[in-house]
Each structure stands twice: as structure tokens, then as C-alpha cells.
Amino acid sequence: MAMNLGPGDTAGGDDEPLMEINTTPLIDVMLVLLVMLIITIPIQLHSADLDLPVTKAAPPAEPPEVVRIDIAPDGALRWQDEPVADRAALVARLQAEAARVRPAELHIRPAPGSAYAVFAEVMVEAQRAGLRRMGVAGLERFEPAR
Secondary structure, eight states: OOOOOOOOOSSSSOOSOEOOOOOHHHHHHHHHHHHHHHHHHHHHHHHOOOOOOOOOOOOSSSSOOOOEEHHHHHEEEETTEOOOOSHHHHHHHHHHHOOOOOOOEEEEEEEEOOHHHHHHHHHOOOOOTOOOOESSSSGGOOOOOE
């Protein structure tokens, strides 16, 4: 900020100083910001061109078969509402399902309070058997046992 005191005549004149703001630095800063904005806009609008594959295949006419595995709070497993005796029986069912021409989609449903270790074990065994289409149903209400 600059201050102009006038010609120095104090005898009969105005004793108030004249105040003026030097706006040159403000204009310089504004021009620099404007130039930076103009330079960076093309960078922000830049997009990558992707050559995505084009397919003419229609979605499957029939929805995939779904196999549901329920996990009870005590760790007991149910395959389509049928109890599974032990881990070996689960592995045998998973391998039989993976051996099919069109394997089913696996939906795992843990009950509230069921142990995460049982859930993880089912997922690992399904992956080992070769099943790749899996989902978790009811996970929003899944609370692992402590």
C-alpha cells in the first residue's frame, strides 16, 4: 500500500493524506493464476483412448444355476438346505460341481454370529475345487463371532 502526502502545502490546504492502493502486484498475481488455469485445463480434460473389444454375444438366455451354502452360528454347513456331514463331504460336493460342464454359481450365506474362519475355509475349498463364480449373500448382516 502506498501513501501520497501531496505537495507539502500545509498553510492553507488540506491536511488529510491521499491514500491509493498499488494494484500492480494484484494484477500480476491474477494474470499468473489465469495462465496456470489455461495451461492445466487440457491436462484435466485429457482422456485415454481405449480399444475395448466389441462382442456380439447375447447374454445367456437362462440365468445360471445357483448353489447356496449356509453357515450356521455353530459352524454347521448346509448345501441347498441339506446338512453337510464334514469337510470331506463339502470338498466332494464342490469338486463334483466344478466338474460339471456348466458349473453353478456359488452363494455363501453366513448367519449372524458365525465364525469367519468357517466362511474363509468354505471360500478356500471352493477356489481349490475350481469354482470361480462365487458371491456372498447377506453379508450386510454378517457379524463374526468374537
